[in-house]
Amino acid sequence: MSRVAPLAPPWSKQDADGINRWGHPDRTYEPLLLVRCLQRHPALTAKLRALGEALYVDATLPPRLRTIAILRICALLECAYEWGGQAAFWGPIAGVSEAECDALVTGADVGWSAEERTLISAVDELEATGSWTEQTWTALGGNLTDEQRMELLIAVGWYRTICTLCNGMDLPVEGWMRPWPG
Structure with a gap:
């Protein structure tokens, strides 16, 4: 419990x-x-x-990109609870396959698009440094507006908070959620 x-x-x-x-x-x-x-x-x-x-x-960020970013921050924080709920419920809605959900934890190569690789690297950088370099901001701007990049920062930060709550309260994965890979 x-x-x-x-x-x-x-x-x-x-x-x-x-x-x-x-x-x-x-x-x-x-x-x-x-x-x-x-x-x-x-x-x-x-x-x-x-x-x-x-x-x-009220989102402008494409659902698939938002879900990949959320799953990735959950994976980086090893939050099995939130990752499991996102992977089970939002993954299918946003078109993120089970293999792709798992790959965000395991690092397996599932053939991410260039845009998705940039997104995943941006989430990794944000978690590692608390910010993005000018190069990352510019790379994300190839497909995202300023408003979408701000939304991405907010989504990753908000889910980092949720993961911190889940991990800190030691929440067990619920039965309907996807189990942590491996």
Whole structure:
């Protein structure tokens, strides 16, 4: 079990509303353990959710690129929980195959496009240094607008925060999630 006990049912109306606002509206899985733990701090959780939702609802970054970037930061931080949820749910929606999801952890060569290789390197650089060189910024600009590059910075940073929460709370991978490769 996790280091933080999830909020247990029966939930108040406020807690149920907060918990059920997370995730894709078409999800078939139960509310995430992460969300049930976070709901113990509802004011902060509502603010986290708003930013996370904006990365999908008001997004300009192509879904496949966003998902690859998110999976890569999860892999770099060895966050099996968030990686497993992203790989199981968003991977198929964004057209990222199981082999590609796994390759973002293992480093296997799955024939990434030049644009995708640049993206993966950019996530690696951002995690290693906290920034991008001018060369990386320019390379990303070959296919992304300034707004999309800013969105990419925000998405990677937000998911770094989520991975830190998941790892820090020691969340176990849930049954519907993809297991960590290897």
